[in-house]
Amino acid sequence: MIYQQLINGLMLGASYSLVAIGYTLIFGVLNLLYFAHGEVFMVGAFVGLYLVIYAGVDIYGALLGAMIACGALGIVAVFVAVRPVSKDRPLAPLISTIGLTIVLQNLAVYLIGGRQLAFPETIKQQLYHFGPVTISSVQIFILAVAVTLMVLLWLFIERSKTGRAIRATAENHETAALLGVDVNRVVLITFVIGSGIAGIAGVLDGLKNSSISPFMGLGAAVKGLIVMLLGGLGNVPGAMVAGLMLGMIEILSAAYIGTTERDFFSFLILILILLYKPTGLFGTRTIDQR
C-alpha cells in the first residue's frame, strides 16, 4: 500500500516539478512572480489536445507541438507584458502578467467554452504489476518524460554556456552584462524554456486526468508556486525535488487522512515555509532579496 502511494505521489509530483521549474527559472532571472505561468500550462494542454484530435498526431507530436506553441507564447509574454513595463518598478511586471493571465483564460473560455474536454487516449492503457505495486503505461510514460526533461534541463543549466549565463543573470544583471551576457536575450531564452516545459506539463496533465478545462491553470499555478517556495526561489534542482515531495505529501495525506484534506496540507506547507523557512528547504533567498 505505502509503495503504491509513493509511486502515485511521484507521478503527481513530477508534473508539479515541471510547472515549478518554469516559475523558478523566470523568478531567478527577473525576480518576478510570473502569474501567467499556469495559463501557459493550460494552453499547452489544449494545443496538445487539438493536435491529437485535428492533426492526428501521436503523443510525441502533441508534446512537441505544445512545447513549441508555449515557447512562442513565452516570447509573446516578454514583448507584451515584461519589456514594455518599467524595470524600476518591481511590481509593474507582476501586474501586467496578472493581466496576461486574465486575457489568456478568457480567450480560452471564449474559444473553447467553460467546460471540461476529454483528453483522447493516445497511449494504450496497460497495467504492470511489480509485486504489490501496480503502474499503468500512462504513468510510466509521464514519469519517463518528466524525469528525462528534468535531467536534460539540469545538464543544460549546469553545464552549458547558456545555462551558466542564465545562472549569472539570476545572480546579478549588471555583473552578467559586464561579462558579455546580453541580459535581455537571456530573459527571453528563460521564458521560452520555462514556458515550453509548462506546455509539456499541460499535455502530461491531460494524459493523467483524461480531461482538461480552461480553468486548469490556476490550480497548476498555485501548486507550482508552493513548490517554488519549498524548493527555494530561483533554485532549479530545488524545484525538482520539492515538486516530488509535494506530490508525495498530497498523495499520502489523501490516502491516510482523507482526499478532502489534500489541498489543506499543500497550503499548510506553504504557510509553514513562509513563516519559518522563507528561503525554502534548499534555499537561497527570499522574495525581497536579490
Next chain:
Amino acid sequence: MTMLAIHNLRAGYGKIEVLHDVEMKIEQGQIVTLIGANGAGKTTLLKTVSGLIRPTAGAIEFEGSGIARRPAHKIVGLGISHVPEGRAILKRMTVLDNLRMGAYVRGDSEVERDIGQVLERFPALAERRDQMAATLSGGEQQMLAIGRALVARPRLLLLDEPSLGLAPKFVTRIFLTLRELQQEGKTILLVEQNARQALQVADHAYVMERGRIVLRGSGQELLKMPEVQRTYLGQSAA
C-alpha cells in the same frame, strides 16, 4: 598608441548629472590611477566606460573607435573588462564557473589554457576551484574577480577599488599583480581609496572632485603636490 580617450563626457543617473565634461587619456601599457573622495564620480566614470551607464554627451574612444553608446555586453567583447567595486563575483557559482563566465565572450579553444594560467597566478583559487565562490575570503574573491576579468583577454582593465576592505597582505598582493599585468602588456585604469600605493604604481594619475578632473600628472608628481598630500595622503603640509 592611445588606448582610451574620453572627451567632454557627461553622464549620470536619471536627471542627476554626475560627470561634467570629463577629459582623460590613457596610453597603451600605462597604469592610470584615478583618485578622489567618495561620491566624486569615479565609479560612475568606470561604469560609463564599460557601458553600464549611457553618457548624455561626449565621446569615449577605445583604440580609436567610438564606444560611448554601446551596451555593456558588447564592450567587454571589444577588449575592456570592468572589475566593479565590491568584487561582484557570482557567489552561487563555483570558482571554476566564475572563471568560465569570464570567457563568455570568447569562442576560441584556448579558454581552458587561460583559466589554467589564472589558477597558476592565484594558487588559492586552484585549491578551491570547485567551491562556491561565496565561501572564499574577501582577498580570494578579489583575486577571482580579477582572474575572471583576465580570462576575457582584455587589453584594458578597469579596476574599481580592488584593495577595499582587504587585509594588508592581500593589498600588497593586488598591487604586485597590477605591476605584473602591466609587464604583460595590459593597460589599467585604477580607481583607489588607497591613494599612496595607487599613485606609486601609476604612470599617470587624475584627481576627480565633484564630477570634474581637477588635477593631473604623473604618479610621482601627484604624490608631491601639497593639495594631494593634504586631502588624499593624510599629511599636513610639510
